[in-house]
Every structure is written in structure tokens, then in C-alpha cells.
Amino acid sequence: MQVNSSLTQLESLPLTTELTPDDAETDKEPVEIPLGKQSIAAFTGDAGTYLGQRSNSITNHKSEELRQTLLSHRHERQLVILQDFPDPDALSSAWAYQLIAQQYDIKCEIIYAGTLSHQENIALVKLTGLPAHRWSMPTLRSKDLSSYQGFVLIDNQGTTSGLLAMVLSSGIPLIAVIDHHSFQGELKSEFVDVRPTVRATATIFTQYIQAGLLNLDSSINQHVKCATALMHGLRSDTNRLMQAQEEDFMAAAYLSRYCDAQLLNTVLQANRSKPVMDVIERSLKNRIVQNNFSIAGVGYLRYDDRDAIPQAADFLVTEENVHTAVVYGIVHDEDEELEIVVGSLRTSKLTLDPDEFIKEAFGQDSSGRFFGGGRTSAGGFEIPMGFLSGGNENSAYAKIKWEVFDAQIKQKLLRLVNPKDNPIHPE
Numbered sequence: 001m002q003v004n005s006s007l008t009q010l011e012s013l014p015l016t017t018e019l020t021p022d023d024a025e026t027d028k029e030p031v032e033i034p035l036g037k038q039s040i041a042a043f044t045g046d047a048g049t050y051l052g053q054r055s056n057s058i059t060n061h062k063s064e065e066l067r068q069t070l071l072s073h074r075h076e077r078q079l080v081i082l083q084d085f086p087d088p089d090a091l092s093s094a095w096a097y098q099l100i101a102q103q104y105d106i107k108c109e110i111i112y113a114g115t116l117s118h119q120e121n122i123a124l125v126k127l128t129g130l131p132a133h134r135w136s137m138p139t140l141r142s143k144d145l146s147s148y149q150g151f152v153l154i155d156n157q158g159t160t161s162g163l164l165a166m167v168l169s170s171g172i173p174l175i176a177v178i179d180h181h182s183f184q185g186e187l188k189s190e191f192v193d194v195r196p197t198v199r200a201t202a203t204i205f206t207q208y209i210q211a212g213l214l215n216l217d218s219s220i221n222q223h224v225k226c227a228t229a230l231m232h233g234l235r236s237d238t239n240r241l242m243q244a245q246e247e248d249f250m251a252a253a254y255l256s257r258y259c260d261a262q263l264l265n266t267v268l269q270a271n272r273s274k275p276v277m278d279v280i281e282r283s284l285k286n287r288i289v290q291n292n293f294s295i296a297g298v299g300y301l302r303y304d305d306r307d308a309i310p311q312a313a314d315f316l317v318t319e320e321n322v323h324t325a326v327v328y329g330i331v332h333d334e335d336e337e338l339e340i341v342v343g344s345l346r347t348s349k350l351t352l353d354p355d356e357f358i359k360e361a362f363g364q365d366s367s368g369r370f371f372g373g374g375r376t377s378a379g380g381f382e383i384p385m386g387f388l389s390g391g392n393e394n395s396a397y398a399k400i401k402w403e404v405f406d407a408q409i410k411q412k413l414l415r416l417v418n419p420k421d422n423p424i425h426p427e
Ligand SMILES: [Mn+2]
Pocket: 089, 090, 155, 180, 199, 200, 201, 237
């Protein structure tokens, strides 16, 4: 897989600079100079109506365009590619796409390269029967890709998927990109709907549904489950609606007609696994608190438990006098003998920009790519270990390796946390 290519489920954001400011002032959509009829609403002071109309017209325009695209690909087979560690927003949106496309006799296979590592994602997929499948690199190699006539990227633009390179090299055309992350470079796609002002891809799909691309019917079990999944996706990308904006609330209101509240509740109450609890325990034991920052290295963890890191950070940031928590560890992928340092940051401090903080702390790799980034109140980083990967059966080596990475990460973080102190205390 492609290293440094995906952040955790709450952080699957582009590694390029992302502008998602969280102060109320800049949070609003920019009001552009209105044209034509709509200007009346804006100038009569009813800016809300105006903004609503504008997003409606984008939705209607895009829905129609998508309908035409699907029409021209009837009876085909498509791959829907998600980020390596798909989150509820990606999973539910892909399902909605599959149901929409099905009406045009387009068969979609929803795939991701990594793993479902958050207990809520596992619960979501199991409880709703969400049709997403893991295709590791060997699986992908074993497939006959010539039976697919197109592929689609949902809730990502290919930069967070290890599958992209191989799919591209097989010559399958990119049919659609539907995402809410900021643009990550030119994409040669037939249909593009990338709206960074929208807080969740599930919102975009709900708008397509409302515009008539799919008639939800509460007597159809699959529709109820998909609507519930979309609600979960929308909630999880907006911090339980706390960062939701008007469009997201409107989408949630619509979904509430079909959503199964009890099912949603069950998904949200999924229990943490023992390995996740163990990582949280280690983070508590190992944390150092300085200047309201809580920093914890948790050592080695399995690929499948990767999501324990952001969950531990979520927990550490709840401590009194802590406004920012950073948790990191070495994630080991047994299949591919690959090791990556994975870290998560959580902050409740409004003036701390996680994106800036992480970029400043860790800098860039030799190709100029940042090791991570973030969005409002959360961020993540991944540092590939390259040549130092593996060899952990030699426990002395494994121990030294962890200590070196642990010390280096602490140095880099503490330089920002308290610039004057020397973070490494000389013996
Ligand atoms: Mn998303």
C-alpha cells in the first residue's frame, strides 16, 4: 500500500493545506455578488434564503449532470474506491451511490485497501449489511480489472487510497469524483462534484436523493438502513452536528424521515475492543502533560487497532487543564511487513490550528509532502519507517527503535509546546 496516504477515520483529510477555519466569522459561506433574480433576496436582507437558493441550484445542476453521466454508462460495472481506512461518511455515501447507480443497471463494487478499524465502523457495516469489501493489494492483483468499465472516487480524491495507482494503470476511466475535501489537484473525471464548503459527503448524497436521484421508501429495509448510515456519516463528519452548517442540518432533517433511530443508537454504542482499551490504558500511563498539552507514545500496535490512537487522543483531551492531546505509536502491518508511525491530535483550543501545528512540528518528507495535516479541532500524521521496518522479533532492536522514534517525536512536539525548554533531559 501507499504509505503516508491515509489519516484515521476522523482525519481522512488531504495532506495539502486545508482551510477549514473554525471561528464563527469565517465559518460562513462567502457571500458573493449575487446575479440576476437572486440578488433581490440578498438585498432585501434575506441572505439565508439567498444562500439556500444558491446551494439548491448547485445541487439541482449537479444532480442532473450526474443523472446524465449515469445514463451514458448504463449496464456497466464500476469500482467505487474509498480511502484505505474508510469512515462512516465514505461508507454511507458509497452505498447511496450504489443504490442510485443500480437504477441504471450499473453494478458497483465498493472497495478499500486498508481496514475498518473503528468499532463504530465495524458495527455500521455489520448491522446495516453495508456492501463494502476490503481489497488488499494481492486481492487487487488477482482481479480481472478489464471487467470494470469505470471507477468512482467518493469522499476522497484518490490521494488517500493505495488502490488508485494500480486501477489507473489498468486504464479504467475515472467516471465520477464526489467529495467535500479541498481540491487535491487536477482530476480527469467525467463528473466532478467537489464542494469543500459542505461538511460531509453524506450531505451531498442526501441532496442528490432529495433532487430525485433516488426515491427513498421507508417500507424498503435497505433504504432505511442506507438513510441511517448516511445520518451516521453526516453526524460523524460534523462532530455530532456541532460543526454542521445549514445544508448539513437540512440533509439531516430530511434523513430523519427514514432513519432508524434505534439502529443508529446501536451503531453508536458499539463497544471498544480489548486491544483498543489497552492502547488507551498505555496512553494514560505514558502521557506527559506540559503547558496544557498531553503527549503520549503508546509503542507498537497492530494495523487493525490503528484507530485506538485517535480514540486515545479523544480521551486524553478530556483531562482537566489539558487543551490539546497528541497520541502516537508504531503501527505494524503484518501482511506487508510495513511499519508506520501514526499519530493523532485533538484540541479544544480554538486558536490552535491542528493543520498548522502538525505541519510545523514534523515538516515535510524528501518529496516535499507533509507528514500530516488536519481540520477543525483534529489532525493526524503518518511517518513511514522505511528501512527500519520489521525485525521486531529481536526485542532489543524493537525496543531501541521505539525509543528513538518516541524521543524524536517528543522533541519535535515539545519544541512547539514550550519553545524555551530543552525537551530531552540530559542524563
Ligand atoms: Mn467525509
